[in-house]
Amino acid sequence: MKMMAAGRSKTEILKKTGSTVGVYQADFSVEAGEIFVIMGLSGSGKSTLIRLLNRLIEPTSGHIYLEGVDINAMDKQQLRAVRRHKMDMVFQNFGLLPNRTVQQNVEFGLEIRGVAAAERAQAAQKALAEMSLTPFADQYPEQLSGGMQQRVGLARALANDPDILLMDEAFSALDPLIRREMQDELIDLQANLQKTIIFITHDLNEALRIGDRIAVMRDGQIQQIGTGEEILTHPANDYVRTFTQDVDYTKVLTAxxxxxxxxxxxxxxxxxxxxxxxxxxxxxxxxxxxxxxxxxxxxxxxxxxxxxxxxxxxxxxxxxxxxxxxxxxxxxxxxxxxxxxxxxxxxxxxxxxxxxxxxxxxxxxxxxADTESIAEATADPVAITSGSVTVKTGAHDNTTATPEKGV
Incomplete structure (x- = not known):
């Protein structure tokens, strides 16, 4: 910790102490109802960070506030209540129980909470309907494709009706076409349910497509937080600029x-x-x-x-x-x-x-054509500071152009 405070690098700390710095100086806030994407390459600390939020990994120092209450200060009983009622997690490897049917898997979290059988069956059926899985309720995970298994994992989380969904590379194991379909379904679900979603990915195009705001990580540190457009047009440093240079703008720019x-x-x-x-x-x-x-x-x-x-x-x-x-x-x-x-x-x-x-x-x-020179045309990068992040809501500012003559 003293070496970190002195500004030593992650590599130097590992070499001298044998300890790996997972996440540090990660100061950010997530607004209710937004999809907040944390992205970075393998080893950047993004999966560690999301596991700190529900204390699957215990933080060495710092604070994690949920509606003003410090999760890091909770005892086991309080933490268990938060995990059961306030936030749920969807994993990359689905995490389904192979000896249970689809409906029984979706009911599992409610069963652990002690919810009555009739009530949890009703909640599971509603979640299955939202994910278009009702016809498969009596099948077992091995009978389903990877995309459908991930739908079951998401339905299980939705059945618990949490305020916050933590999604750790939830679509990374899927084929590109299925992955795109799951992104569409998540966007549609969010429009109807307005959950607070923290989504981990290493795919910038995925982050740009689904995220309201994006945090870019490297070596355990957050390099930049902003909307997709802010990150593309005002990269905070050379790392972010390099990270975004191969973006397919046809999948990012909108009408x-x-x-x-x-x-x-x-x-x-x-x-x-x-x-x-x-x-x-x-x-x-x-x-x-x-x-x-x-x-x-x-x-x-x-x-x-x-x-x-x-x-x-x-x-x-x-x-x-x-x-x-x-x-x-x-x-x-x-x-x-x-x-x-x-x-x-x-x-x-x-x-x-x-x-x-x-x-x-x-x-x-x-x-x-202009996207290739956007970064060069913007002189001042976005300043990144620790602390809370202020977000302006409402309509986007639209830069307009003179109508094309003779149209």
């Missing part, structure tokens, strides 16, 4: 990042002359049609506006409703498939069909 403002026409108040004037002023041959609440209606083309003017009919009679639309969190490689065959911009809308912006081919290609 929210690359959309541009739409040139719009309000069908409730604007007519053909206004449409043609706006097209001429904005140097475009197409307008996105909205209503008074900015809900997407379709597209008005120059030909349509001119025909409406000549015929004296309202613009809505020439409205095209075949404009493709996507959500703001659609990732870039999924946008390619939508935009490839489209002869209009792709509208980005929220759940109420309110227009947020548009994506065009040029903005997609420009965004992907």
């Amino acid at each position: 929210r990042n690359i959309m541009i403002p739409a040139v719009t026409i309000n069908l409730a108040i604007d007519g053909p002359k206004m449409a043609l004037r706006r097209m001429r002023h904005e140097e475009t041959s197409m307008l996105i049609a909205i209503d008074k609440q900015r809900r997407l209606q379709g597209v008005i083309t120059a030909d349509g506006a001119l025909s409406a003017l000549k015929s004296g009919q309202p613009l809505i009679d020439y409205l095209r409703q075949d404009i493709p639309k996507i959500g703001p969190d659609t990732i870039a490689n999924e946008i390619f498939n939508v935009i490839y065959a489209a002869d209009t911009p792709v509208a980005v809308v929220d759940e109420q069909n309110k227009l947020l912006g548009v994506v065009i081919r040029g903005s997609v290609l420009e965004a992907l």
Whole structure:
């Protein structure tokens, strides 16, 4: 401990004392309802760190607070209550009991807690339904694929209804396609259940896909904490910069990042002359049609506006409703498939069909090209300090660009 306080390296301490420093100077906070990802290479200390949170590994020093109560100061009975009621863990190797059925495995934690048979069966059935495992309730783990076994492990944790889920490389043993499906299921589950999830991974693309915030570890120390975008665009040091240089940006950038403002026409108040004037002023041959609440209606083309003017009919009679639309969190490689065959911009809308912006081919290609020089263009790295982390919630700031001419 004295050598650590003096700033000696992990390697030097190991050489002189024979003791390995697992985790040190790890100061961070996790907000209720967020997915907090801890990532790093093998030996970085990430799995040790998550086991410190529920004291599967006893910390040498420091404090671990759960809702203001120091877990490190709890006696065995208090710690047992936290493990049974407050937090649950999902392991990489599934940890299923081979002599029990799927439903019996899911019930196991509740059985240990002494929950009545009827009540735990009901909770298990609900968890199995959430994980689409109901038809397999009477089968045994060996009858299931790896992905389905991991679903059982997650269902077992959900049946206990913990406030916090600790997931230690839970998807690492799965094939890439199954792994992607499990990531999707976790994101969907979180949208419905709003658990606090601490997720360990060595895969940066996985961290970027599911994490609200990410902590990057190296040799037992946290190198940087931030959102995926903050870590990609403002790496704290050379290690983080090297770690992120091979990221597949088509799996990271979303419509929210690359959309541009739409040139719009309000069908409730604007007519053909206004449409043609706006097209001429904005140097475009197409307008996105909205209503008074900015809900997407379709597209008005120059030909349509001119025909409406000549015929004296309202613009809505020439409205095209075949404009493709996507959500703001659609990732870039999924946008390619939508935009490839489209002869209009792709509208980005929220759940109420309110227009947020548009994506065009040029903005997609420009965004992907610009990612190579983002790090060089940002002069000041993010400062990392110990202590609590302040998180701003709400809408993301969107950097907008001038609409492409002639779109």
